[in-house]
Amino acid sequence: MKNFLIVFAVMAIHLQASSQDLFDILDEEAPQTKNYVSSTFKGTRILNGHSIENRKKGTLEFVISHRFGRVNLGADELYGLDQSNIRFAFEYGLSDNIMLGVGRSSFDKTYDGFVKYKLLKQSSGKKSFPFSTSFFGSIAYRTIDDFEPGNEPTTSQRLSYTSQVLIARKFSPGFSLQVMPTYIHRNSVKTEEDPHGIFAVGIGSRVKLTKRISINGEYYYTVNPLESINTTNSLAFGIDIETGGHVFQIILSNSITMIEKSFITESTDDFFEGDVHLGFNISRAFQFGKHKKKKLKKLQESNQ
């Protein structure tokens, strides 16, 4: 009789277990996969500088950035709007991890090219990883002819290089933080006292207000600034607005340029004395190639 009761109990438990919710079975059967965190930032820029975000493979983005003059120039200069700096660029996702770009800035008539490589990706789920890391490298070629007669710089003397490590974490869907150790090297400097190599560290963040709007902030601290000009650290605040294929950023910053070697080391305005520049970053994305087909193929392969 005792045995009978035990077996009966086991059977009862067994039957109960088998009548569990069908969704529980689905949850159990769901493949345990690693989920990469997406959209740490909306755009490829936090404001002036780069974010860890890349454009996906085959996406070509046309980026137009503007910085107007200082708003405290007064009504005569229409609060800075009479002056304008522009950079336009083509930026392309060579793969999901590598992004290339070429651009041209009106400031110092500078051409620039950059590579951004996603090395580590923040993920959740199985084998999760706490943050994302990207490498960023760029070359800037200054073509403005502001030299004294007979003192023309060589091609090499016109070049500057930027290397950055971008480390970011999306703490919650609404809050992301990024730290950017930076090294900038310029082949030629104005005076002997100016360092060729400049170290800086940046911090950037975004706070999402609604699904399509976020507030961003970005600050770069320069460890050993240029001596020949009275420089300030670059500070920027802005709003990201996303509309379909566009990301639109409205920026207030003390920097008037849009490439790293320039805004990190050559900003001279003081944000808190009202030397603020209004600016915009506007981008339009175009998709080339078939993103989907390859992804589907990959998924099917991984399922088998």
Added chain:
Amino acid sequence: MKTTHILLLCFFLTNFLQGQERFLTKQGYTSFFSSSPVEDIKADNNQVLSIIDTSTGAIAISILMKSFQFEKSLMQEHFNENYVESDTYPKAKFKGKIPNINGLSNSEETVTITGDLTIHGVTKNIKTQAKIIKTQDNISLKGSFPVNVADYNIEIPAVVINNIAKTIEVTFELDHKPYKK
């Protein structure tokens, strides 16, 4: 002692029988299609989980939103970030009933499935026709139904109102195999 043996036999037998009652797929296919004057948008998902209990006719479907693949990668990002908010609502679910599942013949038949569809945290009762083929070791379900985007509190901003259809056609193809624990 003999009773115990018989009961143990029953126990294993029930286990065996239950193995035949449930049919599962982990690689079901679902797609949705939005047609508008400006553009057509299509997304596919090949990782749909679905289970049918033939003893009751109950069906449960679970779809991971992030597994939908779009032609344009930026669209996929916006779909997850702005429209279905995959971080907050990672899955779409369907819990329904297939009537008279044991009375089906081995050839294709049409059944009306009713149940609750949950997308974006909103649950609505739906009714759809599906083609079903049930054999000893396979249950295949195929069909499509319209989903009214506004019913599920999915906002479409004014700038893209002409790019996205108000009603989206959802297609499914689920090939269930016997599920054994």
